[in-house]
Amino acid sequence: MISKAGSGHPAGSLGMVEVFVTLYFDILNHDPKNPDWPMRDRLILSNGHICPVLYACLAHSGYFSPKQLSSLRKFGSPLQGHPERTKLSGVEITSGPLGSGLAQAAGIALAAKMDGMRFRVFAITSDGEHNEGSHWEAIMFASKYRLTNLTQIIDRNKIQLSGNTEDIMPIEPFVEKYKSFNWHVIEINGHDFDEIKDAISQARNEYQAPTAIIANTIPGKGVSFMENRYEWHGKAPNKIETKKALKELVSHDK
Amino acid sequence: MINKTIKLSKKLNSCRDAFGKALIEAGEKDQNVVVLTADLEESTRVHYFKNRFPERFFDVGVSEQALAAIASGLANYGKTPVITSFATFSPGRNWEQIRTTICINKVPVKIVSTHAGINVGEDGATHQALEDIALMRVLPNMVVISPSDAEETRKAICAALKTKTPVYIRLPRYETKMYTTPRTPFEIGKAVCLWQGKDPKVAIMAAGPSAVKALKAAQTLSKNGIESLVLNNHTIKPIDQEAIVNAAKLTGCVVTIEDHQIKGGFGSAVAETLSELFPVPIEFIGINDSFGESGKPKELLTKFGLTAENIVEKALKAIKRKMI
Numbered sequence: 001m002i003s004k005a006g007s008g009h010p011a012g013s014l015g016m017v018e019v020f021v022t023l024y025f026d027i028l029n030h031d032p033k034n035p036d037w038p039m040r041d042r043l044i045l046s047n048g049h050i051c052p053v054l055y056a057c058l059a060h061s062g063y064f065s066p067k068q069l070s071s072l073r074k075f076g077s078p079l080q081g082h083p084e085r086t087k088l089s090g091v092e093i094t095s096g097p098l099g100s101g102l103a104q105a106a107g108i109a110l111a112a113k114m115d116g117m118r119f120r121v122f123a124i125t126s127d128g129e130h131n132e133g134s135h136w137e138a139i140m141f142a143s144k145y146r147l148t149n150l151t152q153i154i155d156r157n158k159i160q161l162s163g164n165t166e167d168i169m170p171i172e173p174f175v176e177k178y179k180s181f182n183w184h185v186i187e188i189n190g191h192d193f194d195e196i197k198d199a200i201s202q203a204r205n206e207y208q209a210p211t212a213i214i215a216n217t218i219p220g221k222g223v224s225f226m227e228n229r230y231e232w233h234g235k236a237p238n239k240i241e242t243k244k245a246l247k248e249l250v251s252h253d254k
Numbered sequence: 255m256i257n258k259t260i261k262l263s264k265k266l267n268s269c270r271d272a273f274g275k276a277l278i279e280a281g282e283k284d285q286n287v288v289v290l291t292a293d294l295e296e297s298t299r300v301h302y303f304k305n306r307f308p309e310r311f312f313d314v315g316v317s318e319q320a321l322a323a324i325a326s327g328l329a330n331y332g333k334t335p336v337i338t339s340f341a342t343f344s345p346g347r348n349w350e351q352i353r354t355t356i357c358i359n360k361v362p363v364k365i366v367s368t369h370a371g372i373n374v375g376e377d378g379a380t381h382q383a384l385e386d387i388a389l390m391r392v393l394p395n396m397v398v399i400s401p402s403d404a405e406e407t408r409k410a411i412c413a414a415l416k417t418k419t420p421v422y423i424r425l426p427r428y429e430t431k432m433y434t435t436p437r438t439p440f441e442i443g444k445a446v447c448l449w450q451g452k453d454p455k456v457a458i459m460a461a462g463p464s465a466v467k468a469l470k471a472a473q474t475l476s477k478n479g480i481e482s483l484v485l486n487n488h489t490i491k492p493i494d495q496e497a498i499v500n501a502a503k504l505t506g507c508v509v510t511i512e513d514h515q516i517k518g519g520f521g522s523a524v525a526e527t528l529s530e531l532f533p534v535p536i537e538f539i540g541i542n543d544s545f546g547e548s549g550k551p552k553e554l555l556t557k558f559g560l561t562a563e564n565i566v567e568k569a570l571k572a573i574k575r576k577m578i
Contacts, residue, residue, distance in 0.1 A: 038332075085330075086360050093330065094359040100323040100351055107327020107335075114288075114309070114333075134351070137320035145312070 001052050003242035005073035008081070011219035011232040012050040012126065015157045015190070019215055022196045023122060024057040032062035035089045041119050042092050042108050046101020047126040047155065048082040049234065054091070055079050063090035099132025101125060102152060106142045109150040109210075120204070123152045128160030131169045136181075142210040143182040150210040151203040152183075155190065157219040159230035178212045190215030222249050266429035267404035269463070270368050273425055274299030276411035277336065278306050286334045287415060290314055292321045298338040298368045322348040325363040326355035334362060334415055341367035341383030341424055349389055356420045357395045364414050365390075370400075370424035371462070371513030372541060372558055375551040382546035383424075387461075388518030390422040391491040397421040397442060398491040400512070400520070402465035403432045406488060409440035417442065426513065428551040430463040443489045445497035448472075451481025456569045457501035457508045459485045461520035464511040464539075464560060471565035482569060493523045499532045507535045507572035513560055516540040535575035537568040 002008035023043060024030075030040045045054050052072060059066040064078075071077035078088040082096030093104050105123035112119060129135055142150055156174065158165050165171055178185040184206045188195040196215070203211035219233070220226025223245040226237075237245055281287045281303055288310045295301040295313065304311040314321050318339055325335040337344060344367055345352050356363045367386065374382040391398045397419055401407040407425060414421040439446065448465065449472045456475075460468040465486040472482045483501050487494065502508055508528065510521035521538040528534055541558055555561060 044327075084358065086358075093326075094354060097350055097354050099319070100326075100355050103320045103323030103351075104327035104330065104355055106320075107324040107329075108331045109327075110312070110324070111288075111328045111331035111333050134317070134319035134323070137314070137317035138323070141314055141317070141320055141324060144315075 001056070001069050001072045002236045003239070004070050005236060007073060007236050008052060009049040009234050010052075010237065011159065011226055011229070012047065012155060012157060013053040014221045014223060014226065015217040015219045016050055016053050016124070016155050017221065018191045018193055019124070019153055019155075019196055020053045020057045022193055024061050026197060027200055028122075029119065030061070032090065035063065039117065039119055042105070042121045044092050044101050044105040044108070044121060044123045045083060046095055046105070046123055047098060047129055048095030050155075051083045054083060058088070058090040061090070064088070098126070098129040099134040102135055103138035103141065105150055105152070106138050106147055109142070109147040110145055112149055113147065119149075121150045123150065124155070125152055126155045127157065127165050127171055127174070128168070130171050131160075139178075139181050139183070146208065147210045148207055151200065151213065152210065153213045153215055155217055156214050157217045159219050159228070159233055161230070161233050163230055174214060182209055184209045184211040185214065186211065187214045187216065190217035191221060222252055224248060265432065267432045268429045269401060269404050269407040269425045270299045270427070272404035272407040273366060273368070273411055274302040276408040277303040279408070280412055280415045281307050281310065284334065284415065286332065288312065288328055288333050288335050290321055290325055290335060290337045292316055292318050292339045292343065294339055297340070298366070300338050318344045318348040319351050322351035322363070322365075323355045326351070326359055326361050329361035329363045330359070334364070336364045336366055336415070338366050338368070340381060341370040341386040342381055345386055345389050345422065346383060353393055357393045360395055362418050362420060364421045364423070366411070366423045366425065368425045369427045371426050372546045372554045372560070373426045373428040373463070373513055373551045374546070375428065375554060376548050378548040379545040384515045384541050384546065385518070386422075386424055387490055387512070387514045387520055391523060395420055396491065397489070399423045399442065399489050400462040401425065401488055402460065402463055402486050403430050403434055405432055405434045405436065405438070406440060410488065413440060413442050424462070426463050431466045433466055433469065440488070443492045443494060445494035446486040446488070447483065447497070448486050449482065449484040451476055451483070454481045454483040454505045455573050456480070457483045457485060457505040458565060458569060459487050459498065459501070459508060459510045459524055461487045461490055461512045464513060467560065467562045468511060468565055470562035471569065474562065474566050475569060480569070480573070487520060490520050490523055493527055495527050495531065498524055498527050502528055502532045502534045507576040509537045509539065509565055509568045509572055511539040511560065511565060514540055516542055535572050537572045539564060539568055
């Protein structure tokens with residue numbers, strides 16, 4: 001997808017495959033035939049630049065044809081460079097500019113609580129996004145209103161656009177930060193399906209605070225030359241690189 | 255509507271109070287209305303709503319960016335959120351959140367901001383929002399309203415809550431003269447003709463509480479044998495092109511007045527309309543590329559030319575330019 005588009009963000013998208021697959025095919029209560037179903041669980045993608053993984057899951061869930069995936073970032077395509085709610089079925093919010101997704105997820109979770117709706121809200125965010133002050137505003141708000149129906153899954157891949165997170169703006173001690181903001185925190189291996197599922201079910205049973213699942217991931221997972229390299233945060237592979245990457249990814253399947 | 259006998263009451267009313275009370279009215283009719291503020295409950299008068307509907311009121315603390323994005327989430331779900339702060343902070347500080355999470359996202363958040371304009375007074379330049387119309391009217395999907403008195407504020411709030419689009423409403427801090435009544439028509443996007451003399455020579459177009467000053471100026475001009483037409487352009491976006499063009503055709507020249515920067519503000523919207531559809535001389539009254547300062551509202555309004563006297567002066571100038 002990203003290679004055909006000629007631009008995009010492969011590292012974060014590949015690193016979050018297991019989390020997205022678990023959510024879309026095992027956890028979320030949703031109906032692709034009825035995308036506006038009021039009782040559906042909401043998946044709110046805050047770091048919108050990793051939308052290729054969102055689009056792939058939406059397509060394979062049945063929101064639209066997987067054939068459309070190759071139109072990513074193309075003129076006239078509903079698969080915009082950053083996701084837009086009004087353009088593609090299944091996309092819950094417009095995102096891309098960092099630091100606003102958790103607040104929107106909190107707004108939806110608050111509304112659900114007011115109305116006694118039992119669906120859950122999952123906010124996907126990134127470690128680099130924590131540079132944004134507005135993200136911390138939302139962290140405090142969710143904790144103040146005890147939004148226990150809100151689960152934040154943070155992609156802790158340790159890279160951001162121009163370098164490693166700890167060089168650009170150190171975030172550690174990450175777990176302690178969330179604890180001190182009165183969140184329930186779980187740290188997992190973001191590539192382990194069982195750990196992802198287990199953490200989400202723990203979050204479901206938390207009745208005091210919102211839950212942050214810090215998912216340690218490898219950016220560019222599955223493609224040797226992309227793994228852990230921030231240079232692949234926002235760069236599309238060329239034809240030769242794409243061939244090599246796909247070969248490696250397919251070999252993992254076997 | 256032609257009204258030559260309009261009476262200006264001496265009593266002052268607060269647009270902020272009218273807003274706070276209108277929210278209760280709206281909240282009673284519609285269970286979906288929720289109100290959020292950023293630690294400015296009393297200053298923005300939303301404490302009335304808080305006292306009446308505590309379960310539908312949320313204080314996000316001093317965090318205007320979250321204020322906008324949380325409201326986006328509430329609206330995304332199906333609530334009708336009203337967010338309040340001072341205009342210098344919202345939409346001043348949270349413009350990008352309004353752009354992305356409200357306007358591109360196309361969710362019906364109502365942004366109501368007080369302390370818009372130089373009339374804020376003593377708080378000084380930092381708290382006098384003079385750029386908010388420009389910031390909001392440039393955004394697709396956004397409706398921009400500047401009510402001219404307390405009663406019109408009430409109507410604007412009720413009308414805004416019925417729409418399915420994002421709306422920005424700017425309110426002054428100071429108390430203003432009430433000149434409309436519950437029977438005065440109000441429709442979003444429709445300018446109101448407040449005054450039309452026989453064979454008017456100049457059109458005075460006002461946004462916000464300056465409309466009262468435009469009426470005073472029209473009275474002065476009439477006493478001096480110069481008839482005029484006064485438009486209350488409470489809706490700045492979508493601008494009422496038809497009313498503006500008709501007024502320009504009838505009079506041949508225009509004066510605009512607003513408590514906001516001239517650049518990018520209401521006058522600019524009038525100029526955009528007329529330069530394309532019916533070019534005529536325009537004189538702009540507003541803040542001319544400077545920040546405000548501390549002082550009594552009246553002192554500041556006088557210093558920056560937001561007075562009936564200055565409207566008369568600019569009207570005469572516009573008429574003169576038409577003759578060249």
